[in-house]
Amino acid sequence: MKTFTWVFLMVLLNLSTPALAQKVEINDVRPNPLERWDPIAPFNRHVYRFNAGFDHWVLMPVVRGYRFIVPTPVRKAARNVFSNFDEVTVFTNCVLQLNFHKSINTLGRFIINSTVGIAGIWDPASRIGIHGYDEDFGQTLGHYGVGAGPYLVIPILGPSSLRAGTGLVADRLMLWGVETAILGDLTIVLSAVFPVEVIVERDGTAFRYGELGPFEYELVRYLYLEYRSALLRE
Amino acid sequence: MMQTVISKIKTLTLFLWAALFFLPRFLGAESHPALDNYSYPIKNPYLATVVGTPVEDQAQLPEKIRLKVFNVQRFPDRTVPPIFWGGQSLHYTVARQKGPAPLVFIIAGTGGNHFDSKVIFLMRALYQAGFHTVGISSPTHPSFITTASASEMPGLPNQDAQDLTAVMQLIRRDLEKKIEITSFGLMGYSLGATQAAFVAEIDSRQKDFDFQHIYLINPAVNLYTSAGILDELYLSALPQGDQSINNLVSSSLRDAVHYVHASGRSPLGSDFLYRAIEQMHPSDVDLEGAIATVFRLSSSNLSFTADLMTGSGKIVEPGTQFKTGTNMDPYFNSSLQWSFLRYFDELLLPFWKARLDLSRKELVSRAGLAHIQKFLKQSSNIQVVTNADDLILGPGDIDFLEKTFGDRATIYPWGGHCGNLEFKENIKKMQDAFLASKAGEAS
Numbered sequence: 001m002k003t004f005t006w007v008f009l010m011v012l013l014n015l016s017t018p019a020l021a022q023k024v025e026i027n028d029v030r031p032n033p034l035e036r037w038d039p040i041a042p043f044n045r046h047v048y049r050f051n052a053g054f055d056h057w058v059l060m061p062v063v064r065g066y067r068f069i070v071p072t073p074v075r076k077a078a079r080n081v082f083s084n085f086d087e088v089t090v091f092t093n094c095v096l097q098l099n100f101h102k103s104i105n106t107l108g109r110f111i112i113n114s115t116v117g118i119a120g121i122w123d124p125a126s127r128i129g130i131h132g133y134d135e136d137f138g139q140t141l142g143h144y145g146v147g148a149g150p151y152l153v154i155p156i157l158g159p160s161s162l163r164a165g166t167g168l169v170a171d172r173l174m175l176w177g178v179e180t181a182i183l184g185d186l187t188i189v190l191s192a193v194f195p196v197e198v199i200v201e202r203d204g205t206a207f208r209y210g211e212l213g214p215f216e217y218e219l220v221r222y223l224y225l226e227y228r229s230a231l232l233r234e
Numbered sequence: 235m236m237q238t239v240i241s242k243i244k245t246l247t248l249f250l251w252a253a254l255f256f257l258p259r260f261l262g263a264e265s266h267p268a269l270d271n272y273s274y275p276i277k278n279p280y281l282a283t284v285v286g287t288p289v290e291d292q293a294q295l296p297e298k299i300r301l302k303v304f305n306v307q308r309f310p311d312r313t314v315p316p317i318f319w320g321g322q323s324l325h326y327t328v329a330r331q332k333g334p335a336p337l338v339f340i341i342a343g344t345g346g347n348h349f350d351s352k353v354i355f356l357m358r359a360l361y362q363a364g365f366h367t368v369g370i371s372s373p374t375h376p377s378f379i380t381t382a383s384a385s386e387m388p389g390l391p392n393q394d395a396q397d398l399t400a401v402m403q404l405i406r407r408d409l410e411k412k413i414e415i416t417s418f419g420l421m422g423y424s425l426g427a428t429q430a431a432f433v434a435e436i437d438s439r440q441k442d443f444d445f446q447h448i449y450l451i452n453p454a455v456n457l458y459t460s461a462g463i464l465d466e467l468y469l470s471a472l473p474q475g476d477q478s479i480n481n482l483v484s485s486s487l488r489d490a491v492h493y494v495h496a497s498g499r500s501p502l503g504s505d506f507l508y509r510a511i512e513q514m515h516p517s518d519v520d521l522e523g524a525i526a527t528v529f530r531l532s533s534s535n536l537s538f539t540a541d542l543m544t545g546s547g548k549i550v551e552p553g554t555q556f557k558t559g560t561n562m563d564p565y566f567n568s569s570l571q572w573s574f575l576r577y578f579d580e581l582l583l584p585f586w587k588a589r590l591d592l593s594r595k596e597l598v599s600r601a602g603l604a605h606i607q608k609f610l611k612q613s614s615n616i617q618v619v620t621n622a623d624d625l626i627l628g629p630g631d632i633d634f635l636e637k638t639f640g641d642r643a644t645i646y647p648w649g650g651h652c653g654n655l656e657f658k659e660n661i662k663k664m665q666d667a668f669l670a671s672k673a674g675e676a677s
Contacts, residue, residue, distance in 0.1 A: 072297075214317050233488060
C-alpha cells in the first residue's frame with residue numbers, strides 16, 4: 001500500500017512536468033492577494049474534480065454505510081485510535097526538529113493514552129493537561145527551510161503541496177518501518193487498515209465538495225496553504 | 235414641610251409603579267411576554283452573527299434524522315458550463331415523516347445552499363415537531379441561477395419568487411409519489427425570508443400551495459438597503475479590500491491553530507467554532523471583516539454566475555468556453571471586486587431595464603417588502619421575527635415590520651443577523667407557530 005502511494009506520487013510528479021510549461025496568463029489587473037502559486041494548476045484542477053467525483057460516488061456512500069452501522073461513540077473511538085497512532089509520526093518529527101519540549105510531551109501523551117487510554121480510545125493525557133501537537137515531515141522540511149513547493153492536489157487524499165506531499169510519503173514510510181520492526185510479517189495486516197483510516201478520517205471531516213461555487217478550487221487552495229503556513233509558524 | 239416632601243415622593247413612586255405596570259400593556263409589549271427576560275447570551279450583534287448560538291443554549295433536537303438529497307430539472311435543455319457541478323439538476327434536501335404530515339419548505343439565505351447548517355437546523359426542528367421538511371438553495375446560489383432561474387439574473391424578489399414557486403411545484407410533484415402531504419408551510423431566513431414573503435404573495439393569487447403558515451426569520455426589508463449596508467461594512471472593516479481579507483484570514487488561522495494546540499486535539503466538538511472564537515477575543519472590526527468577507531464571496535459568486543449565464547459581458551467575454559481545467563484565477567480576481575450594489579447597478583439594472591423597462595427607482599422599490607405591504611398587512615398567516623440589532627436592517631425597517639405585521643411581528647432585543655436562529659426560545663416559538671397552524675387546520 002505504502003509502496004503504491006510512493007510510486008503513485010512519482011508518476012504524478014512526472015506527469016506534472018509538462019504542465020509547468022503552461023502559458024503564463026497575461027493579467028492587466030493587479031495581482032489577487034488570495035491567489036497562490038500553482039504551476040501545475042490544470043493537472044490539479046482535474047484531480048480536484050476527480051476527487052470530488054470519487055468522494056461523491058465511492059467514499060461518501062461507504063462513509064454513510066459506516067455511520068449507519070457503527071454508533072457515534074464507537075466512531076469517535078476509532079478516530080481517537082488513529083489520532084493516537086499519529087503521535088508516533090508527531091513524535092518522530094518533533095525529535096527531527098530537535099524540539100525537546102514537544103518530543104517529551106508527545107511521548108508522554110502516547111504512552112499515557114496507549115495504556116490508560118487503552119490504545120488511544122480515550123484521551124486521559126489531555127485531561128491532565130498534556131495537549132497534542134500537529135507535526136509532520138512536511139513541517140519538518142519547512143522547519144529546515146525547504147520551501148512549500150507547488151500546490152499539489154493528491155488523488156483521493158486532497159489538497160497538499162510538494163513539500164507536504166513528500167512529507168506524507170516520508171511519514172508513511174517511517175510508520176511502515178516502525179511497524180515492520182515491531183510486527184515483522186504482520187505489517188501487511190496493518191497496511192490493510194489504511195482504507196479504514198481514510199473512511200474514519202472522512203467521517204470526521206465536515207467538508208462537502210461543490211458547495212462553494214465556481215471558485216471553490218481557488219478558495220480551498222488559498223485556505224489550505226494559509227493553514228499550512230499557520231501550522232509551520234506555530 | 236417634611237410631610238409634603240414625603241407625600242410627594244410617595245405619589246411619585248406610586249405613579250412610577252403604575253407606569254411601569256400599565257405602560258407596557260398600552261405599548262403592546264404584553265403580546266411578547268417572552269422578551270422581558272430574553273436570555274440569548276450574546277449581545278454583540280457582530281459576534282452573534284459570526285458564532286450563532288453556543289451549543290448549550292441551542293434547542294435540543296434529534297441528533298440523527300434521515301436526510302435525503304434529491305434533484306429536479308427545471309430546464310433540462312439548458313447548457314450549463316462544467317465549472318458548475320451538477321449539470322441541469324437542482325439539488326434539494328428532504329426529511330420525511332413516516333406517515334402523512336404537512337410539508338414545510340425552507341429557503342436558504344443569501345448565497346446559501348440547501349445543505350447550509352442553518353437550513354439543516356430548521357429542518358431538524360420542524361421534523362421533530364412532526365413535519366416533512368424540504369431545504370431549498372437560495373436563488374442567489376450559483377447552482378440555483380444555472381439550473382432554476384428563468385432570467386439567470388436573480389435579485390428582483392418577485393422574479394425570484396416565481397422561480398422558487400416553479401421549483402417547489404416540481405419538488406411537490408416528485409415527493410407526492412413518495413409521501414403523503416396534508417398541507418404546506420413556508421419558511422425562510424435572511425434573503426430567503428424576503429423571497430418567502432413574495433412566494434406567499436404569488437400563492438395568494440395562484441393558490442397552488444395554499445400555505446397554512448409562513449414564517450419569516452430576519453428578512454431583508456429592502457434588498458437595496460441591506461446591500462448598501464453590507465457593502466459599507468466591507469469598506470469600513472476591510473479598507474484595503476481583498477488584501478485586508480488576506481490579512482484577516484491569515485491572522486485568524488494563526489490564532490485558530492494556536493487555539494487548537496492549546497486545547498488539545500480531541501475535544502473538537504460541534505461548539506469548536508464558538509469556543510475558538512471566544513478564546514481568540516476578536517475585535518469588532520475583525521468580526522465585521524469576517525461577515526463582510528462571507529457576503530463578498532456571495533456577491534462575487536452571484537455576479538460571476540449571472541454575468542456568465544446571461545452573457546452580459548461585464549466579467550466574462552461572451553462566448554468564452556469553460557472546461558474543468560480552465561484557469562479561473564483571473565475571474566476569481568475580478569469577481570472579488572463585485573459588491574452587491576455594483577451587481578445591482580451594473581448587472582441587474584441594465585438587464586431589467588432592457589426587459590421590463592424599469593427605472594432605477596422602480597427597481598429599488600420592487601426590491602423590498604413595501605412593494606407587497608398591503609398583502610402582508612392583511613395575511614394573518616404570515617409571521618415575522620427579527621432582532622432589534624440585526625445589522626442588515628436600515629433606519630425605519632423595524633418600524634415598517636411592526637406597522638405591517640402588527641402583533642405578528644416579534645422583535646427580539648438582540649441576536650444580530652440570524653445569530654439567535656438556533657436559540658432554544660426562538661426555535662420553540664417557530665415550532666409552536668407551525669404546530670398551532672396544524673392544529674387549526676385539523677379542527
